Amino acid sequence: MAGSNPNAKPMNLTLNVWRQPNRQAQGKIVEYHVKDISPDMSFLEMLDVLNEDLLHAGQDPVAFDHDCREGICGSCDLFINGRSHGPEKGTTTCQLHMRKFSDGDTITIEPWRATAFPVNKDLSVDRSAFDRIIQAGGYVSVNTGGAPDGNEIPIPKDISDRAFEAATCIGCGACVAACKNASAMLFVSAKVSQLALLPQGQVERKTRVENMVAQMDKEGFGACTNIGSCAAECPVGISLENIAILNREFLAAKAASNNLA
Amino acid sequence: MLLDSKIPEGPLAEKWEKHKFNVKLVNPANKRKYDVIVVGTGLAGGAAAASLAELGYNVKAFTYHDSPRRAHSIAAQGGINAAKNYQNDGDSVFRLFYDTIKGGDYRAREANVYRLAQVSVNIIDQCVAQGVPFAREYGGLLANRSFGGAQVSRTFYARGQTGQQLLLGAYSALSRQIAYGKVKMYTRSEMLDVVIIDGQARGIVTRNLVTGEIETHAAHAVVLATGGYGNVFYLSTNAKYCNVTAAWRAHKKGAFFANPCFTQIHPTCIPVSGDYQSKLTLMSESLRNDGRVWVPKTVEMAERVRKGQIKPQEIAEDDRDYFLERKYPAFGNLVPRDVASRNAKMMCDEGRGVGSTGLAVYLDFSEIIKRTGADAVSQKYGNLFAMYEKITDEDPYQMPMRIYPAVHYTMGGLWVDYNLQTTVPGLYATGECNFSDHGANRLGASALMQGLADGYFVIPYTIGDYLAQTPPKPVSTDHPAFAESKAYVQARTEQLLAIKGNRTPDQFHKALGHIMWEYCGMARTAEGLKYAKTEIQKLRQEFWSDVKVVGNGEEMNQALEKAGRVADFLELGELMVDDALNRNESCGGHFREEYQTPEGEALRDDENYAYVAAWEYQGDNQPEKLNKEELTFENVKLTQRSYK
Numbered sequence: 001m002a003g004s005n006p007n008a009k010p011m012n013l014t015l016n017v018w019r020q021p022n023r024q025a026q027g028k029i030v031e032y033h034v035k036d037i038s039p040d041m042s043f044l045e046m047l048d049v050l051n052e053d054l055l056h057a058g059q060d061p062v063a064f065d066h067d068c069r070e071g072i073c074g075s076c077d078l079f080i081n082g083r084s085h086g087p088e089k090g091t092t093t094c095q096l097h098m099r100k101f102s103d104g105d106t107i108t109i110e111p112w113r114a115t116a117f118p119v120n121k122d123l124s125v126d127r128s129a130f131d132r133i134i135q136a137g138g139y140v141s142v143n144t145g146g147a148p149d150g151n152e153i154p155i156p157k158d159i160s161d162r163a164f165e166a167a168t169c170i171g172c173g174a175c176v177a178a179c180k181n182a183s184a185m186l187f188v189s190a191k192v193s194q195l196a197l198l199p200q201g202q203v204e205r206k207t208r209v210e211n212m213v214a215q216m217d218k219e220g221f222g223a224c225t226n227i228g229s230c231a232a233e234c235p236v237g238i239s240l241e242n243i244a245i246l247n248r249e250f251l252a253a254k255a256a257s258n259n260l261a
Numbered sequence: 262m263l264l265d266s267k268i269p270e271g272p273l274a275e276k277w278e279k280h281k282f283n284v285k286l287v288n289p290a291n292k293r294k295y296d297v298i299v300v301g302t303g304l305a306g307g308a309a310a311a312s313l314a315e316l317g318y319n320v321k322a323f324t325y326h327d328s329p330r331r332a333h334s335i336a337a338q339g340g341i342n343a344a345k346n347y348q349n350d351g352d353s354v355f356r357l358f359y360d361t362i363k364g365g366d367y368r369a370r371e372a373n374v375y376r377l378a379q380v381s382v383n384i385i386d387q388c389v390a391q392g393v394p395f396a397r398e399y400g401g402l403l404a405n406r407s408f409g410g411a412q413v414s415r416t417f418y419a420r421g422q423t424g425q426q427l428l429l430g431a432y433s434a435l436s437r438q439i440a441y442g443k444v445k446m447y448t449r450s451e452m453l454d455v456v457i458i459d460g461q462a463r464g465i466v467t468r469n470l471v472t473g474e475i476e477t478h479a480a481h482a483v484v485l486a487t488g489g490y491g492n493v494f495y496l497s498t499n500a501k502y503c504n505v506t507a508a509w510r511a512h513k514k515g516a517f518f519a520n521p522c523f524t525q526i527h528p529t530c531i532p533v534s535g536d537y538q539s540k541l542t543l544m545s546e547s548l549r550n551d552g553r554v555w556v557p558k559t560v561e562m563a564e565r566v567r568k569g570q571i572k573p574q575e576i577a578e579d580d581r582d583y584f585l586e587r588k589y590p591a592f593g594n595l596v597p598r599d600v601a602s603r604n605a606k607m608m609c610d611e612g613r614g615v616g617s618t619g620l621a622v623y624l625d626f627s628e629i630i631k632r633t634g635a636d637a638v639s640q641k642y643g644n645l646f647a648m649y650e651k652i653t654d655e656d657p658y659q660m661p662m663r664i665y666p667a668v669h670y671t672m673g674g675l676w677v678d679y680n681l682q683t684t685v686p687g688l689y690a691t692g693e694c695n696f697s698d699h700g701a702n703r704l705g706a707s708a709l710m711q712g713l714a715d716g717y718f719v720i721p722y723t724i725g726d727y728l729a730q731t732p733p734k735p736v737s738t739d740h741p742a743f744a745e746s747k748a749y750v751q752a753r754t755e756q757l758l759a760i761k762g763n764r765t766p767d768q769f770h771k772a773l774g775h776i777m778w779e780y781c782g783m784a785r786t787a788e789g790l791k792y793a794k795t796e797i798q799k800l801r802q803e804f805w806s807d808v809k810v811v812g813n814g815e816e817m818n819q820a821l822e823k824a825g826r827v828a829d830f831l832e833l834g835e836l837m838v839d840d841a842l843n844r845n846e847s848c849g850g851h852f853r854e855e856y857q858t859p860e861g862e863a864l865r866d867d868e869n870y871a872y873v874a875a876w877e878y879q880g881d882n883q884p885e886k887l888n889k890e891e892l893t894f895e896n897v898k899l900t901q902r903s904y905k
Contacts, residue, residue, distance in 0.1 A: 022816065040533055040654075045537050048767070055765045055820060060812050065327060068500040069540045070648065072425055073331045079372060094650050119818040120471050128448065133327050135440040139433035140392045144312040145383075146715045147390035151347065154401030164394035164419060171330055184267075200392045244589055 010036040010105040015050065017062055020119050025121065029108070039099035044076065046070060047109075064123040067236065069094040071095050072233065075178070076169030076254075079110040080121055084174035092172065092235040094259045112173050113254050114182035116220045128240055129219035130187060136215035137208035140190040140200045146238055156206050166194040167248050170234050175230035175238070181222030185201040186230040189246035205252040213250055264517075264875055264890040267678040268372040273896050274354075277376045280679070281722055285729035289820035291421070292317030294733035297724065298465055300452045300507055303332030304553035304709060305422075305692025306486030307431035308716025313484075315434075316721055317327060318728075320452070321478055322435070322444050324469060325451040325502060325822075330432045333488060333500040334712060338645070340408055340416035341709040343381040346406050352413040354378045359897060360411060361707060363701020364597055365672070366849035366865060367899050368520070368873070370892060372679060380718040381710050385417055389718055391430040393614035395419050405698040408596045409705020410548045410904070416706045421545055427709055450476070452507045454746045454752075455483060455514050455688060462688035463702065463736060465747045469752070470822065473749055475569065477743040479736040482687045482724055483510060486716065489671035493837065494782070495774020495832045496670035498530060498543040504826035505833050508694050510823040516674055516683035517860050517875040519676035521833065522841035525703055527669030528578045528601035531652055531662075532621040536888035538774040541667040542652055544624070544645055546705045549594045551638070552624040552662070554601070555583045560612040565605050567619055573661050574627070584608055585813040592904040597851045599702045599863070600904060606783050607861065608787040609665075617665045625661035648772025649889060668782060672699040672850065673840070676875040676890075682714060684875075687727060691715035696873070701849025740749045750904045754814045757824045762807030766824040769804050773797065773827070781838050786854045789793035794835060836876055836885060843887060846870045858901070867899050 012035045020027030041049075044066050051061035062103060067075040076093040080086035082182050086096045101107065109123065117125040157161075167190070177184035192209050195201030201208070231240040263895045270279040287295065295318050299310040302324040311321040318630045326332065343359040358376035360367055378466055385403070389395065394405040395417050406829070408416035419426040450472040455463040462478040472681065488506035491497040512518045529544045557563040558580050583603055587594045594601075605622045608614060615621050630638050635658055646657045652794040653663070675683050675690035682689050692712040699707065780793035804827070812818045847856040847863035847869070875888040 024843065038537060040534050041537050042652075044311045045539050046540055051820075052765055052767060053810060055811060058761075058811055063817050063822055067326065067331060068333060070336055071543050072422065075326070075331050090682070091651065093580050095648070097651065097654075099654060124817065126471075127327055130438065131330075131439075131448075133448075134433065135436040139437045140390065141437060142390040142434075143315040143389075144308070144387060144434070145720065147383075147386040148390040150345070150385045150395075151402045154390060156395055156401050157397045157399050160394055160397045160401075163392075164396075164426070167394050167429065168422060169327065169418075170425075194394070195392055198392050200390060202783050220376070243327070247891060 002138055010038055011098065011101065011105070013037055013101065013237055014106040016106065016108040017167055019062070019122055021120055023118050032104035039097070041071065042094055042099045043078070043096040043098065044079070044094050062123060062250055063121040066094055072170060074172040077112050077125060077174070078260070079112060081108050082192065084178045085235050086123065090237055092170070111211040112177035112261065114176045114221070115185070116182065117173060117176065120199060125170070127223070130171050130173065130184070133184070133188060133215045134191065137204065138195070140192065140195065141204060147258050153199055155199060163194045163197040166190045166197070166238065167241055169238050170236055174233050174235055176221065178229040178233035179222065180227065180229070181225060183224045183230070184216050184221035185224040185243050185246065188201040188212055189232055192240040195246040196245060204208070205249070206256060209249040209253045210257065211248065264676070264888055266370065266890055267677060267680060268370070268567065269679065273375050276372050278381055284722055284726035287738045288727045289317060289723050291453065291543060291733050292447040293319060295319065296736060298483045299486060300465065300484065301332065301436065301486035301488060301694070302329035303334035303427055303486060303488060303692065304431055304668065304712030305839045306484070307332070307428065307435045308713050309484055309486060309691055309720045310444050311431060311434035311438050312717050313442070313724070314438035319478060320444040321447065322439070323447045323450045323452055323465070323467060324435070325449060326646060327448055329435055329446065329608065330429060332428060333430045334709070335383065336500065338421045338543065338545045338711055340418035340423045340706040341384065341404065341427065342408070342415050342706045343385045343417060343710065343712070344378050344415060345382055345385060345669040348414045349405060350413045354417045356413065357381060357415065361698070361704055361832050361901070362700065362897050363412070363902060364372050365702050366863065366902060367700065367871065367894065368523070368848055368892065369698055369700030371894060375699050376719070377714050380714045383718055384710065385712045388427060388430050391433060393419065393426050393430040406547065407550065408598045410592060411704070413873060421642070424709060427713065430454070452487070453510060455511050455824070456742050456746045457514055457685060458740055458742045460622060461686045463740070464738060464743060466743070466750050468750070471817050473818065475534055475745055475747055477738040479738045481688065481728055481731050481736055483693050484689040484690045484720060484724070486689060487694045488831060489674065490830070491668045491671050493773065493834050495770050495775045496533065496538060496541050496778070498527060498541050501540060504829065506826050506829045508690070509829040509833055510683070511675060511683065511688060513878050516610070516688060516690070517676040517683045517877050518836060519873050519875045520673035520675070520840065521673040521837045521876065522781065522844060522851050523672035523701050523849065524668060525670040525672060526602040526607055526666040528666050529624060529664045530667035531649065532618065534550055534667040542648065543667070544649060544664060545671060546598070548645060549601070551581055551629040551641070552594065552626050553628060554594050554605070554622055554624055555581045555586050556608045556613040556615060556622050558582045563613040563615060563619070566615045573615065573623055574659070582613070589904045596904045597702060597704065599852070602783060603852060604668055615850055619880055621665045622788070623661035623664035624664045626657060632735070644746065651796065651811055666711070670703055671796045672696065672701060672703055676873065680726060682723070682727065683719055689720060689724060691720055698883040701851055706741060753825070755830070756812060757808065757821060760806065760808050762809045764807050765809055766820060766827045769800065769808060770827045772800055772831065773831055776800070777837070779835055781841055784852050784854050785841050787842060790838050794838045796832065797835045804828065804831055823893060839885065840874055840876065843874060844870055865901070
């Protein structure tokens, strides 16, 4: 094995995993044991081992969402020992490696907990609320064709870099799961900031923030009380500054709007 | 069947313009009377669905993900090519065309590639207008870099996350059309069959991955944008869900499958670390701009490294072999992917590989760190270095990266004509799931370009030509062909559940991947391929008598999903082997050991193999029929590729 730490010994672990057959059913924590887990495995590869064991034993494997396994698609979404994506800062579950755990550990694995993210099965949740928020205004209304030459819209590098930082949100939902109010403010603010910073986003700047915030509220996400656990647990480091921008954008839009509801 | 590529007449540079004028148009008032199904919502599918909806068609879009934002396009790191010539360094549409044809080792269609280079400039404009935050210079204009062996700087990028930013751009355009009600979005829906009525594609059958329900959907045309089949190798840089199922079902319904053996092995991936490994992670090719590839000069020294007796940073300059710089002084570390990969394998085969498995070479940044400082290197590659360290627990600022080639992209795919239509009328294939633009080897930063070109700028024109000739009558799923397809899908699901064998879908997948990698991977021989064919047949038989899936079909059942995909890979694998065996030459990513130059480079046989091999399905367990589309080159001269 070309693993980095030849001295690291395989681990035996106890897993407390949330099992729930479907959205309507009652769920519960079920205890499992996995053996000979290499410290070089990713967390999801450890779950693969569990699922192969379960399948061989004729039991239903644990459903969980994952895909790229390189920390960019935003599919994986596990709440590990009470933290979004587990103990390592700035890391998605798929990039979390077992060397962060020790032999004999008990690990509790739950799905995101939020009213707006109902459970599909076991650890898989429905995050379509995020899509509906983007549909409410997270875009620049340009049709294909007819765009001006790319260099006709010069953008100062620092502005472009800040917009990029906001745009790197992977839409995983860790911020919602980390928040005691299950607020989606960090997610919404990332898209609002990106487009508010860029010249391309100016035309729809006011309606965008109003519509996205309205949709966020409609989906049943909680209010923001400025605790900051969202940014602390965000795997890609979306900054709290974006929430400040969102608040400012929202107030400015409301002040200028005829819609004072 | 005679393959008609429908390439327009006239000079290369005028073909697309002329064709756009000659295609039939659908009356604006009639567009809303047509329904179009788009399967897959990555760059090609997302862009197509949004653009078709903007034109006024009713679009139904499907993805097996929980959101269209998760398609594997999102993982592309390095960038997107466009012939803007913003850098004043001699780029042009013709140069991008020429580089792509040559890079593909002269196995792509001239007209398609030229069109790709032409529309590349529109893609950048479109994405900027959407708010895609490309890298910029201090003056506020767009930045470029040279990428993957190109000698001009034509690659646009957003740090190491270009795919993500482009996909989120397409996703935003798609989201807008969903909000308008012009796109009906079906998430967590997997396409399991295409429905054909009177020889024309008229709909699909899907499985709802949450409820297990088998659904039917009708339309006037179907666009597949379902990605590549690299996961046939089990280990690849593809996302775990990537599969061939949609394309394969289309193939079994009459769509020819072209050049399946053309697979790309990417030279810079993190090496395999253990049997549990579920996927491989790419380190962007941009790293080769500044990293130097080397192995120890002698087998003895390599052995000491493998045993941990000496660290790579302690090896003297004189004891290192910078083999790419040595063998290819003109291109050095920037030779195309196939050449870089093959050379890494040769070094390891010679016994000079590193890492405890001996299946790795070094990618060393010490020189650039010394020259520009660690901060400057971090600015450029920070996220990649961090990812490497997370996975390997080694710090690339302190010691060279270990890299090894891994399956990354598939140039082969469904055969399409110039209009991106498959051999089934009304059925289109876009992006990686078609075969058309990359020949036998794809250049870096060209996959994003092709996906978006197909989706934004080609299919919106060409599909109109077909629809304009289709009466705007409502389509329905009442036709018996839908019931038949649905019954087929249900029967197959039940069959998988009924076997109740002893081996899991993953075990079969790994076994298949092993065969494919050993015998149909970086180097192939007739003997090895013949052996692989019988092994795959055996494995497929075992699968259908011994696969184990628990639970039922009326629920979320990820093992069942996996089993269905592996079943299709087991059929595709054999076709890939047949194709590799048929092609008695080496070209691009297809390297047959029997056909090489004295220096060990790929030796093409243009006289006998300058054709597209388009395979026609003949029924279960029957050999497929080979159809040939001869490639004609009027604008480039076929030469032995040389990067020396």
